[in-house]
Amino acid sequence: MSLGSRRVALGLGCDRGTPEATIAQAVQEALAAAGLAPEQVAAGASITLKADEVGLLGFAERFGLTLTFYPPEVLATVPVPNPSETVRKYTGTPSVSEAAALLAAGTDMSRLLIEKHKLRGPDGRNATVSIALLP
Numbered sequence: 001m002s003l004g005s006r007r008v009a010l011g012l013g014c015d016r017g018t019p020e021a022t023i024a025q026a027v028q029e030a031l032a033a034a035g036l037a038p039e040q041v042a043a044g045a046s047i048t049l050k051a052d053e054v055g056l057l058g059f060a061e062r063f064g065l066t067l068t069f070y071p072p073e074v075l076a077t078v079p080v081p082n083p084s085e086t087v088r089k090y091t092g093t094p095s096v097s098e099a100a101a102l103l104a105a106g107t108d109m110s111r112l113l114i115e116k117h118k119l120r121g122p123d124g125r126n127a128t129v130s131i132a133l134l135p
Contacts, residue, residue, distance in 0.1 A: 008042065009045065009105035011130035013127070015125040015127075020059045023127045044066070045104035076093040097116060105133065107133065
């Protein structure tokens with residue numbers, strides 16, 4: 001399947017206080033790993049807990065991306081390949097980035113191109129990116 005003209009959704013997760021640069025680098029790496037160009041990103045999403053996350057909001061603004069924020073109860077209903085009890089403990093859902101990408105794309109796990117691309121920034125803060133192909 002050629003991904004040349006296909007559109008994708010990003011699911012984004014991060015530690016509190018993750019700098020915009022770390023999030024941007026994680027997204028660039030995930031897009032490159034999937035063979036995608038930034039222009040192919042049609043949607044972005046995260047958890048409502050991150051609706052005030054400065055680095056995430058800054059990244060979205062610079063990238064020209066409108067983010068959708070889903071409550072943990074909604075994210076928790078989405079079947080994902082890599083649920084995490086640690087993530088559930090802190091957020092109320094076993095998945096942020098994978099579930100958010102799938103919801104934003106309006107699809108299921110079979111269209112998850114990048115499951116969980118994780119990056120730890122120089123300050124030790126983590127960003128996670130998942131990419132789902134829009135139908």
